[in-house]
Amino acid sequence: MNEAVELFEQLEFRENPLYEKIISDLLENQYCIVENFFDLEEVAQLRENLLEQYEEDCFKKAAIGNKLNETIEKAVRGDFILWINEANAFEAEKRFFSKINSFVEYLNKTCFLGILQKEFHYALYPEGTFYKRHLDTFQNDDRRKLSLVCYLNDEDWKPENGGELVIYKEEHGVEVAKTIYPFPGRVVIFESQLLEHEVKPVKTTRLSITGWLKTR
Ligand SMILES: O=C(O)CCC(=O)C(=O)O
Ligand SMILES: [Fe+2]
Numbered sequence: 001m002n003e004a005v006e007l008f009e010q011l012e013f014r015e016n017p018l019y020e021k022i023i024s025d026l027l028e029n030q031y032c033i034v035e036n037f038f039d040l041e042e043v044a045q046l047r048e049n050l051l052e053q054y055e056e057d058c059f060k061k062a063a064i065g066n067k068l069n070e071t072i073e074k075a076v077r078g079d080f081i082l083w084i085n086e087a088n089a090f091e092a093e094k095r096f097f098s099k100i101n102s103f104v105e106y107l108n109k110t111c112f113l114g115i116l117q118k119e120f121h122y123a124l125y126p127e128g129t130f131y132k133r134h135l136d137t138f139q140n141d142d143r144r145k146l147s148l149v150c151y152l153n154d155e156d157w158k159p160e161n162g163g164e165l166v167i168y169k170e171e172h173g174v175e176v177a178k179t180i181y182p183f184p185g186r187v188v189i190f191e192s193q194l195l196e197h198e199v200k201p202v203k204t205t206r207l208s209i210t211g212w213l214k215t216r
Contacts, residue, residue, distance in 0.1 A: 019106045022189060026146075031167055031190035033180060038099070040155060043184045045092035047152040050082075050122045050207055058082050059124060064134075078129025079199075081121040084209070096120075096209070100148070104213060113145055113215070120148075120211030125163060131199040133168070136192040136212065143214040144192040151182040152207040163202035167195050182206055 018034070025032035038046070053059065059080040086097050097120075104115050125131075136147045149165065165180040167190060180188055190197070192212060199206075 013109065016106055019103060019110075022103075023107070023111060026189065026191065030169060030194050031178070031188065034187045034189065035183075036185045037187035038096070038150060038185050040185060042092065042095060043152050046096060046150075046209065047154070047207055049090050049092055050124065050152060050209075053082055053122070054080070054124055059122070062123070075132070076134070077131040077199075079123045079125045079131060081123050081210075083119065083121045096150075100211070107213070113213075115145065115213040116216055117143070117214040118211060119214070120209055122152075123208045123210050125199065125202040125206040127202060127204060130163075130201040133166075133196050133198040135196050142193065143216055144212040145215060146213040147190050147192045148211045148213070149182075149188045150209040150211075151184055151186050152209065153182055153184050155184055157182065157184060157204075161202070161204040161206070162200055163204075163206040164200045165197060166200060167197045169195055182208060 022032045022034060059082045062077050062079045062081045064076050084093055084096075086093075089097060100118065100120075104118065107113050108115055137144050153161075159181050163182055165182065165188060167178040167180065167188075168175055169178065170176075180186075
C-alpha cells in the first residue's frame with residue numbers, strides 16, 4: 001500500500017467504545033448483550049419488512065444442518081426463515097447491513113478474526129415453537145465464528161411471551177444457564193463454536209434476524 005494511504009488509514013482509525021465493550025465482553029464471557037444496537041424506528045422498519053415478506057409466503061420452514069445435510073425436524077426447531085440478500089436489500093435492510101459492516105470492519109482491524117463472509121436471515125417463531133439446545137456449527141462446516149441475533153419484537157413485548165434465548169456456558173467448572181429476553185433493539189453476539197443455546201417455547205409470535213460472521 002502507498003505510504004500516504006497507509007498513514008491516512010491509521011489516522012482515520014477511531015476507537016469505538018461500543019465495539020470495544022462488545023469485544024471485551026466476548027473475550028471474557030464468549031457472549032455479549034448489546035441494548036439498542038438498533039433503535040426502535042429501525043426495529044419497526046425491519047419488522048415491517050419481515051412481516052410483509054412473511055405474508056407473501058416468502059418464508060420457509062427452517063431446517064437443521066446446511067444445504068448438504070437438510071432435514072426438516074419439527075421436534076428440534078419450529079421457526080420459519082428467510083435469508084436476506086444484501087445485494088437487493090430494502091432500505092431498512094441496507095441500514096441494517098451498514099451497521100453490521102461497520103462492526104465487522106472494526107473487528108477485522110482490531111481482532112484479526114478474518115471475517116470475510118456473513119449470512120443473515122429473518123426468523124419468525126409462531127406460538128408454540130422453539131429451538132432445542134444446539135451449537136451453531138455444522139459437522140461439515142466450521143466457518144461460523146460469531147452468531148448475532150437481533151430481536152425485532154414489538155415495543156410492548158413482555159417476558160410472559162416466552163421465547164427466551166438460553167445460553168449455556170461453563171463458569172468455574174459448572175454449567176450455568178444465561179436467560180436472555182428478546183427485547184426489541186437488543187442484539188446478542190456469541191461464539192458460534194463454543195456456546196450451546198436454545199430458544200424456549202414461544203407464547204406469542206417472536207421475530208428476529210439471526211446471522212453469522214464467517215471466515216472464508
Ligand atoms: O433467536 C434466537 O434467540 C436464537 C436463534 C438460534 O439459535 C439460531 O437460529 O441458531
Ligand atoms: Fe443457534
